[in-house]
Amino acid sequence: MMEKLIFGRYIPGDSFIHRLDPRAKLMGAIWFIIIIFLANNWLTYVLLTVFVLTAVKLSEISPKFFINGVKPLIWLILFTVILQILFTSGSTIWFRLGPIVISQEGLLNGVFIFMRFVLIIFMSTILTLTTMPLSLTDAIEYLLRPLAAVKVPVHEIALMLSIALRFVPTLMDETEKIMNAQRARGIDFGEGNVYQQMKAIVPLLIPLFVSSFNRAEELATAMEARGYKGGEGRTKYRQLEWVSRDTMIMVAFGLLSAALLVLRT
Amino acid sequence: MSEIINVKNVTYTYDDEDQRPALKGVSFSINKGEWVAIIGPNGSGKSTLAKTVNGLIEPDSGEVAVGGLELNEKNVWSIREMVGMVFQNPDNQFVGSTVQDDVAFGLENLGIPREEMLERVRTALEKVNMLEFAEREPARLSGGQKQRVAIAGIVALRPDIMILDEATSMLDPQGREEVLRTVKEVKEQENLSVLSITHDIDEAAAANRVLVMRDGQMIQEGTPETIFSYGEKLVEMGLDLPFPERLKASLKKEGIDVPKDYLTEEGMVDWLWTYVSKK
Numbered sequence: 001m002m003e004k005l006i007f008g009r010y011i012p013g014d015s016f017i018h019r020l021d022p023r024a025k026l027m028g029a030i031w032f033i034i035i036i037f038l039a040n041n042w043l044t045y046v047l048l049t050v051f052v053l054t055a056v057k058l059s060e061i062s063p064k065f066f067i068n069g070v071k072p073l074i075w076l077i078l079f080t081v082i083l084q085i086l087f088t089s090g091s092t093i094w095f096r097l098g099p100i101v102i103s104q105e106g107l108l109n110g111v112f113i114f115m116r117f118v119l120i121i122f123m124s125t126i127l128t129l130t131t132m133p134l135s136l137t138d139a140i141e142y143l144l145r146p147l148a149a150v151k152v153p154v155h156e157i158a159l160m161l162s163i164a165l166r167f168v169p170t171l172m173d174e175t176e177k178i179m180n181a182q183r184a185r186g187i188d189f190g191e192g193n194v195y196q197q198m199k200a201i202v203p204l205l206i207p208l209f210v211s212s213f214n215r216a217e218e219l220a221t222a223m224e225a226r227g228y229k230g231g232e233g234r235t236k237y238r239q240l241e242w243v244s245r246d247t248m249i250m251v252a253f254g255l256l257s258a259a260l261l262v263l264r265t
Numbered sequence: 266m267s268e269i270i271n272v273k274n275v276t277y278t279y280d281d282e283d284q285r286p287a288l289k290g291v292s293f294s295i296n297k298g299e300w301v302a303i304i305g306p307n308g309s310g311k312s313t314l315a316k317t318v319n320g321l322i323e324p325d326s327g328e329v330a331v332g333g334l335e336l337n338e339k340n341v342w343s344i345r346e347m348v349g350m351v352f353q354n355p356d357n358q359f360v361g362s363t364v365q366d367d368v369a370f371g372l373e374n375l376g377i378p379r380e381e382m383l384e385r386v387r388t389a390l391e392k393v394n395m396l397e398f399a400e401r402e403p404a405r406l407s408g409g410q411k412q413r414v415a416i417a418g419i420v421a422l423r424p425d426i427m428i429l430d431e432a433t434s435m436l437d438p439q440g441r442e443e444v445l446r447t448v449k450e451v452k453e454q455e456n457l458s459v460l461s462i463t464h465d466i467d468e469a470a471a472a473n474r475v476l477v478m479r480d481g482q483m484i485q486e487g488t489p490e491t492i493f494s495y496g497e498k499l500v501e502m503g504l505d506l507p508f509p510e511r512l513k514a515s516l517k518k519e520g521i522d523v524p525k526d527y528l529t530e531e532g533m534v535d536w537l538w539t540y541v542s543k544k
Contacts, residue, residue, distance in 0.1 A: 222358035237369035
């Protein structure tokens, strides 16, 4: 069940995209999600698609992973697309059956929505597959830094994120162990009706919850013993390095946004 | 020899538990460069004692002094800089996302400049033989390797004292041996004092001095040789019998007259062949 999770699955590599500064990648991905809403005609969507496909190519990651990223959301996408097709009113009617009207505008809208979903998923997949979770938290911490001025606990948020990410595999292992231990005692996971399935989760959830508390306490003790006093007066071991190719990427995003603004109707 | 840890008459009670104190008037001291092992059955207060030494637990009464500094609110952080602690569960003390980040964690806390950090992390990992694993994530390390990283994290801080709080109890025999060897090497190179809390006889045998605790009190003290010659009483103290002692007990059952003193494995071999050839 864990293999399906795309989040936090980093694929090591040494491509152009891999070597980008995580801040550039994070800002780019967020910016992309914003500007995708500027696109509203064929030309703009073709432009965005070319841009994303170039990024996919540059990341040197097999397209299989991107298709897999779309799969879990396919029903949501199809549902939205069908609603768009059926309920967009338009002038050029192509098909009519009782109350169901399919217009050219509706179809076009459906295709656009589909593209929008797929492109956003592709873009965020590039981000998560080419960036180590650790660098991602570093990037988040850096980008949140201005918020420290308005009393947002940036260091604490970053520490929480990095500890959480570091414990994901550990807790998954433990979940697996508890599941097996409870199975050995006769609990059937994922069988029966919804109510039975929910009930079977309890003997998994409660031990996991309790052991997380123990872990938290031991970790806090160990941190304190190693002189952790909070964010103040700390130096950082990891340092992000912004080089010319990162600026290049930002320029590319700028040009893309400008082109979208010019070409949109 | 100068005393580096001095604990005088310390008493401590966990408030939520029933009135039984975890520590009752415990006093001991450790000299510079000495390796002291504390042994005792579960619930004898060993771990509590270890935590009082670096101020993770504040004793109800009594005095603790480390490196000439008295443990109080003002000194606690300077004392923690002198004392490095390795805990039992290798997973739950691994803070960093990768090996090198974890080793750097303590240095970051002290505000060491980055250039020096890079250097210290490298040498510390080298000392525990984990340099090639610097980029690895904790999920991909064995228990023994994780504990060696924990030791590296302490070595990087250049402390005077290393406390092992049952650091080898969750490891397989191989990992245990690895960690003990690392501790020995590091102790010699850095001239550290080591306080180890353990159930493991090999670990206790490596010490210069063994302290035995029971019910929150210090009941015995001596060299490993003296303590191990107690024979059967060791089991009550919460320790396994060392292999030569077990052999002696079996021989005794067979009616063979064995020496009373504690013998190491080599000593036992010597005694055996003299005994057989005399016959």
